[in-house]
Amino acid sequence: MLVHICCSVDSHFFLERLQKEYPQEKLTGFFYDPNIHPYSEYRLRYLDVQRSCKKLGIELIEGEYDLENWMEAVRGLENEPEKGKRCEVCFDKRFEVSAHKALELGEKSMTTTLLVSPLKSQEQLKHSGEAFEKEHGVEFVFVDYRANGGTQDQSRVTKEQQLYRQDYCGCLYGLSMQRNSQDRLMDEMFSPISNQILPASIEERIAMYEERMRLEDKGTDYRIIKQKFLNYRQFSCTLIKGKKEVIPAHAITYSTLPRKRAQGKIEYAIDDVHYMNREEIRFITLSTFNSLLKTSHTTLTELIFSPPSQADEQRLRKLLTEESFDLTPIIVVESIPEGKLTLKLDAKVYEDTKEQLRLLVSAP
């Protein structure tokens, strides 16, 4: 039986139940989910499905990430709510490709782990599955593992196995509606030009989940713990001298400007820090930056494209302000500019939760 897999939270429990109910059946997992955006999130979910299938001894095949075809299929349905018409097309698309994969592999039957997701309409899935059964002759196996406490069991398995629990369905349309209704920043789609690995980003999670696989291979016990913290994302920073001369500038992490724009001039300096007469904005030169952080950036452009880690920049902020929760704009420039300056800085500080990997020293 070919089992279309959407994510480890749904697949681990679902595959365990299938193994019990169909002991004679050889199950093959098929991860086909071009609906997962961005691509880094797709890789993260695939990574956890790989781990889960390895634990269960199930062969796993990765489908193509044909994003453009998926986008084309749902064109015009971008504003549909979850469980609406776009989701029907999304299921159909994934069923269609899975059914063809089942045919190609000579499988007689197929099913999908989406059936166990409490957020999905089983009726909609059944309808799509049966339509393809008629068309392709591949039996659609409908199982309801949500009933009789199944959802609670799934939750227990997710916790026991420390599976990666994503908090959105997959596509950018569903995600943007969800984040709008939560009044939350859609930081999943944020990708800095610097390639810095940002706190609580998908890239940080991928590195952590890869590390946990290495720990498991070595037999080291660990826990993934959650931690609340204040996160930060910077969208843009522009420094203008006089009317229109743009000067290369880098705002270090946690620099914020409530009205996103301030105008003024630098009035005085204390040690190597230069103070502007608006919004407590401070300037340091690249040479001061390099000497405090022991880095060797030769130009501002180089610093903008490959800055040090956020942790190092936080260390620099603490050195300059002697404050742990400081949000003052600290701007790095090649040389201190004179005259009228305009700083445009779009950045956000927000409550967030991150996961951390901790080695288990002693059992509770």
Ligand code: SF4
């Ligand atoms: S919300 Fe989920 S099921 Fe619906 S279209 Fe997006 S990814 Fe597909």
